[in-house]
Amino acid sequence: xxxxxxxxxxxxxxxxxxxxxxxxxxxxxxxxxxxxxxxxxxxxxxxxxxxxxxxxxxxxxxxxxxxxxxxxxxxxxxxxxxxxxxxxxxxxxxxxxxxxxxxxxxxxxxxxxxxxxxxxxxxxxxxxxxxxxxxxxxxxxxxxxxxxxxxxxxxxxxxxxxxxxxxxxxxxxxxxxxxxxxxxxxxxxxxxxxxxxxxxxxxxxxxxxxxxxxxxxxxxxxxxxxxxxxxxxxxxxxxxxxxxxxxxxxxxxxxxxxxxxxxxxxxxxxxxxxxxxxxxxxxxxxxxxxxxxxxxxxxxxxxxxxxxxxxxxxxxxxxxxxxxxxxxxxxxxxxxxxxxxxxxxxxxxxxxxxxxxxxxxxxxxxxxxxxx
Amino acid sequence: xxxxxxxxxxxxxxxxxxxxxxxxxxxxxxxxxxxxxxxxxxxxxxxxxxxxxxxxxxxxxxxxxxxxxxxxxxxxxxxxxxxxxxxxxxxxxxxxxxxxxxxxxxxxxxxxxxxxxxxxxxxxxxxxxxxxxxxxxxxxxxxxxxxxxxxxxxxxxxxxxxxxxxxxxxxxxxxxxxxxxxxxxxxxxxxxxxxxxxxxxxxxxxxxxxxxxxxxxxxxxxxxxxxxxxxxxxxxxxxxxxxxxxxxxxxxxxxxxxxxxxxxxxxxxxxxxxxxxxxxxxxxxxxxxxxxxxxxxxxxxxxxxxxxxxxxxxxxxxxxxxxxxxxxxxxxxxxxxxxxxxxxxxxxxxxxxxxxxxxxxxxxxxxxxxxxxxxxxxxxxxxxxxxxxxxxxxxxxxxxxxxxxxxxxxxxxxxxxxxxxxxxxxxxxxxxxxxxxxxxxxxxxxxxxxxxxxxxxxxxxxxxxxxxxxxxxxxxxxxxxxxxxxxxxxxxxxxxxxxxxxxxxxx
Numbered sequence: 001x002x003x004x005x006x007x008x009x010x011x012x013x014x015x016x017x018x019x020x021x022x023x024x025x026x027x028x029x030x031x032x033x034x035x036x037x038x039x040x041x042x043x044x045x046x047x048x049x050x051x052x053x054x055x056x057x058x059x060x061x062x063x064x065x066x067x068x069x070x071x072x073x074x075x076x077x078x079x080x081x082x083x084x085x086x087x088x089x090x091x092x093x094x095x096x097x098x099x100x101x102x103x104x105x106x107x108x109x110x111x112x113x114x115x116x117x118x119x120x121x122x123x124x125x126x127x128x129x130x131x132x133x134x135x136x137x138x139x140x141x142x143x144x145x146x147x148x149x150x151x152x153x154x155x156x157x158x159x160x161x162x163x164x165x166x167x168x169x170x171x172x173x174x175x176x177x178x179x180x181x182x183x184x185x186x187x188x189x190x191x192x193x194x195x196x197x198x199x200x201x202x203x204x205x206x207x208x209x210x211x212x213x214x215x216x217x218x219x220x221x222x223x224x225x226x227x228x229x230x231x232x233x234x235x236x237x238x239x240x241x242x243x244x245x246x247x248x249x250x251x252x253x254x255x256x257x258x259x260x261x262x263x264x265x266x267x268x269x270x271x272x273x274x275x276x277x278x279x280x281x282x283x284x285x286x287x288x289x290x291x292x293x294x295x296x297x298x299x300x301x302x303x304x305x306x307x308x309x310x311x312x313x314x315x316x317x318x319x320x321x322x323x324x325x326x327x328x329x330x331x332x333x334x335x336x337x338x339x340x341x342x343x344x345x346x347x348x349x350x351x352x353x354x355x356x357x358x359x360x361x362x363x364x365x366x367x368x369x370x371x372x
Numbered sequence: 373x374x375x376x377x378x379x380x381x382x383x384x385x386x387x388x389x390x391x392x393x394x395x396x397x398x399x400x401x402x403x404x405x406x407x408x409x410x411x412x413x414x415x416x417x418x419x420x421x422x423x424x425x426x427x428x429x430x431x432x433x434x435x436x437x438x439x440x441x442x443x444x445x446x447x448x449x450x451x452x453x454x455x456x457x458x459x460x461x462x463x464x465x466x467x468x469x470x471x472x473x474x475x476x477x478x479x480x481x482x483x484x485x486x487x488x489x490x491x492x493x494x495x496x497x498x499x500x501x502x503x504x505x506x507x508x509x510x511x512x513x514x515x516x517x518x519x520x521x522x523x524x525x526x527x528x529x530x531x532x533x534x535x536x537x538x539x540x541x542x543x544x545x546x547x548x549x550x551x552x553x554x555x556x557x558x559x560x561x562x563x564x565x566x567x568x569x570x571x572x573x574x575x576x577x578x579x580x581x582x583x584x585x586x587x588x589x590x591x592x593x594x595x596x597x598x599x600x601x602x603x604x605x606x607x608x609x610x611x612x613x614x615x616x617x618x619x620x621x622x623x624x625x626x627x628x629x630x631x632x633x634x635x636x637x638x639x640x641x642x643x644x645x646x647x648x649x650x651x652x653x654x655x656x657x658x659x660x661x662x663x664x665x666x667x668x669x670x671x672x673x674x675x676x677x678x679x680x681x682x683x684x685x686x687x688x689x690x691x692x693x694x695x696x697x698x699x700x701x702x703x704x705x706x707x708x709x710x711x712x713x714x715x716x717x718x719x720x721x722x723x724x725x726x727x728x729x730x731x732x733x734x735x736x737x738x739x740x741x742x743x744x745x746x747x748x749x750x751x752x753x754x755x756x757x758x759x760x761x762x763x764x765x766x767x768x769x770x771x772x773x774x775x776x777x778x779x780x781x782x783x784x785x786x787x788x789x790x791x792x793x794x795x796x797x798x799x800x801x802x803x804x805x806x807x808x809x810x811x812x813x814x815x816x817x818x819x820x821x822x823x824x825x826x827x828x829x830x831x832x833x834x835x836x837x838x839x840x841x842x843x844x845x846x847x848x849x850x851x852x853x854x855x856x857x858x859x860x861x862x863x864x865x866x867x868x869x870x871x872x873x874x875x876x877x878x879x
Contacts, residue, residue: 088792095792095850248875256868263861270854273790 040246041225047122048226051115053254054261055143056214058108061265062146063207065101073153075199077192080155081279088276099269105147107261109294112143120324120345123333124227130325132224135217137322142210147292149202152195160280161289163198164190169302172311189282232331296359297352305371317348448567450558453535456543459499459520460507467509468498485585494547501525501533527572531557534577556656573614580604580654596654599637601647602628624648627702646672669695679815691733698746705743707811709773712766713749720753764819768826769810775833776803782840789847796839803832 025031072091074083087094116136119125125133152163167190171181186193227233244250291299302310320327328341335342357363473483486492491500499506504521508514515521525533535554537543544551557563562574580596581587587594595604606625608614615622628634628648636645651660651668660668666686670677673695685692698711727734740746752759783796806829813821 085792085794089795245879249872252868252872252875256865256872259861259865259868263858263865266854266857266861270850271790275790276792 037222038247038251040222040250042244042246042250043226043228043231044244045228045230046226046244047229049114049118050254050257051111051118052221054257055108055111055115056218057254057258057261058104058111059210059214061104062101062108065097065104066203066207068097069101070203073199075153075195077155077195077280080153080195081276084154084156084276088274095273096269099273100265102274103265103268103272105150106293107265109143109147112140113294116140117349121335121342122227122229123328123335123338124229125325126227126233126328126331126333127325128233129220129224129227132217132220133325134322135213135220138213139210139217141318142206142213144294146202146206146210147294149198149206151292152190152198153202154276155195155280156277157280157284157286158277158289160190160282161286162291163194165289165299166291166295167194169299169311172307173315174308174312227333229333232333290359293356293360297355300355300358300365303372304365304369307372310372447559448564450555450563450567451532453539453554454532456536456540457500457503457520457522457533459503460505461497461499462507463495466497466499466506467514468502468504468506470509471511471514472498482584489582489584489586490588490591491584491586496537500537527576528566528570530578531563531566531576553655556653560653560655560657561659562657573617575608575657579608598643598647598649599641601649602634602638605648624702631700631702631704632706633704644672665694665696676812676815679812679821682821683815683817685817688733691735693735693751697735697740700740700743700746703743709766709769711747712762714744714747717749717754718745725751761817761819765814765822768819768823769807769814772803772807772810772826772829772833775830775837776800776807779803779833779837779840782837782844786840786843786847789844791843791847793840793843796836796843799832799836799839803829803836805829806832 069087072083072087072094074080084098087098089095091097119133119136148163148166152159167181167184170184171177173180182188184194184197185191186197290296298310298314301314304310305313328338330338332338354363358365469483469487472479474480486498491497497506498504499520502522502524503519504516505514505519513519515523522529531554535557538549539551539554541551557577558567562576565571565574566576582595587596589596589598591597592599594600602625609620610622610625612622629638633645636642637647649657650672652658666677666680670680680686680695699705699707722728723734724739725733725735735751739750748762749759752762779796779800783793783800786796787793806825809825810822810829813825816822
């Protein structure tokens, strides 16, 4: 492919002037915009593994299934549990909608994290894409808050007590912990006030926030194009020596990936439908309360080290992760030239996976590693 | 569901604690009143006059039961409680503590135990039990016998020292404590032994409540806290050397630990479950006699007691089979249908149930020593009408239980597929209620009272099974639909792949 190929014009989406498309085009002038949107700079060396696009697709699924669930869900302690049971038992395909929502939530977190790891190891966050990274970390945070707030809504024992534990961890944050706990719970305990605000945050605040950040994130991706994991990106210099069509090539790959994701969701929802435990009972503490898998690493870490360290270190880690593009400023993108960074990140990742495995009961932490 | 099932099982054990009671009782009843045939309501027809019943007490049986025909020895009256020990007091000074805490390690330990005790926390000082003058810091004065110092009272006197306050309503009123313990103690086997033989080995107040470290009975660290009571009693009663002079068995604690009561109290921490004191009494500890044992069990199993009183067994009075006849005493286990029959009928002789000389019924306690001998057909012969009634009762319960188990299995299977089975669970819990009612009704020995709840239980269990089956059918539909949808999706993927190849080929 040559430089001339890179400069080829955007796809010609011009409709026939006398067809329905022409009628619409003549009244909106949308063609120019669509053509511009469907033109993203993609080096042939780029290997996105479609993680970001899959996360976007899962968010769209969440928005759709979430809207359907909201038609029947009742966000009060008296009615929430029964409404979820009704969705699962009485509403046509309610079980499917809720189960897809459940599994898509988990997959969305998984793919957002995979997307972040891909960007990190490929150094795709480096200049000029620092802001894209910042928006991405923000999206990860919102996705996890989505998970945390949505987890309470079924109002069963698992939901209730996981929220009690989760908010207590938030309440342990130095200085602002007490106020943060009250803010999250809407009072001293997990009550109807907590359920109301979690529901409001889950269906109003977070979707708007995520849509806003996502718009900025995608705009930046569109404007800057994808990074080249093999070479130092010349942006904003001349265009890369070779490029790949965003539409239809890349979009087609994404759509194939989305179809596979739908298939996975259907299988998961059919074989492992979302469950419901006994109705929440504030007077009956279950023998073991654990958060969702994506918080397990932090949860297990808290058990191993003094409480203050267990709270502060993940926060500091998250802060460092957020500003990482401003700390690793060398233009090098190849992993063999970022050995220390890659080694440290790999170590952190392995520890995170190990602690998650500990939380899931696959491993036991040796006694000498208990510092609490 | 599973946790609640476990709790339900526990409740069942507690409520239906005397299921097989009617076994031996029906034997006695059948021999006396053949009219108690299947379907007959014994209460509707007056029973024959109660026969004179001879009850034999076999030696060394584990029940510790006293035969009702044995004339109990008259109680030796206990002494009147002495007045509380008088001593000088300014209300705040306790020179005893101030000196003893610094004498040596042993004395300091005693002083600190007292300070942490319920007495120390409520201003009951050293002189209240030992006398003397706690306002003087001079040992010669503080511990002067002329000042009332009595030192360490002997064991008999110790009961009086405790009773001097604890039997005085004017002292105990402020603490909301009863004042009958002192009087009760002297009626106990322990107190009587102390009075009759000056046997100072027997338990006195401090052996259970502690000496200086007396604690509230609700304090989990107290020896007298309910879950700690069995071990406390066993500290003497499981000691073969200590019990040798009294000729009583020492295996009660080991047997109790394995019983449904012991497991509930000691393993599950269920404070509703009985400890030794629940049946034997605490301050007035004594073995329940066979004519009071129904009342003892009935103090918790109230409904079962009422049902038992409706039975033909209860009409037989003192000679009637009691709770222990079928369920044992310390070794009460989870009742079940096994209590109806031996695997093979035992051998019967006329004198199994009859006193041939006096032509009366008789019940040998020794025959029920082993759990596997506590069966209906221990007394009821297979050719008797009562035996047929027992079979009918067993059949009604078995049908209900089988339907219940089948429904439970289907619900578990549906739940395993991730189906919401709460509606089936509700129906099954109603079936469980019916089974419990039917099992409880067994104590009436009347099929007419057992059959209806058993039939209702079967009906509810069948409904639950139908609901669970509908869920299982739904899972089949879901999985079939899943396969179709996935195939369609994969076909789309294949189609898109070919489109992609075509585009790449054109490029």
